[in-house]
Amino acid sequence: MLDKGYPPVGFYFSLSFEAIRTTADAAFQEVSGLSVERETETIGEGGQNLYKYQVPAVAKYSNLVLKRGLLIEGSALAAWVRTTIGSDLSEPIVPKQVFLSLLNEQGGPLAFWSFEQAWPVKWSVSDFKADDSAIVIETLELTYTRFQQQRVSK
Template structure:
């Protein structure tokens, strides 16, 4: 593991429980590693200068992943398709997702583990005959919470 700080953000990989193909681990962009407390305001009688804010529970964003459009035999794409196009007939199958930030030697510097993730949105970027860009897809996952660990795995 490299001791360089801060680490670069462009070298990362993902792992989905039960999906072990290299194409399904490669993404161009990952976001949604955020958490915040929701709060309730309590106003005390006779105290007009402020209100107490007390924490309720943590709220997490969605994990958003972007990549070039995957082939139709992608296990990750099949999981997303079955979940999103199942019209409720397909049982939602949550999976753990791990995002590893890597150093120059491909050793994990940091890891985020997303618990009980499942696809909630799948979109394809627009096509434009006047641009020379990759055909991109965006996968968005809801999850219960995430944990962060230094050194990966």
């Protein structure tokens, strides 16, 4: 059992997308980019011009990066990615909420993040190499307006 003061492991997590319910669509092996940074604005002091002050500005969120083995079959997630990235922008982009849970050893949630207004900005596939037997990895990068973290009470 996980000791209350002990840090959790990062390999047991669950990912899901609003209105996309297939298991394969949520089966990612890596999630990164959970970071937020408060940008600052520099303001010079009036009069003496000896000092500059850093004042808070907007929060900047990193893109959420998801990696998994390449799925060959079509899926609801793949269709959303193709529609969004391949769009000519004559129709509005349809953002989705993304949910990430860090799980305990029983599969219950320890912490929970929700990413608001997420939509794909980049999709890529790892290189193909004749001398390498590595699994082909697809990478999906999402932008979002903000994320919220919630701790799950026991």
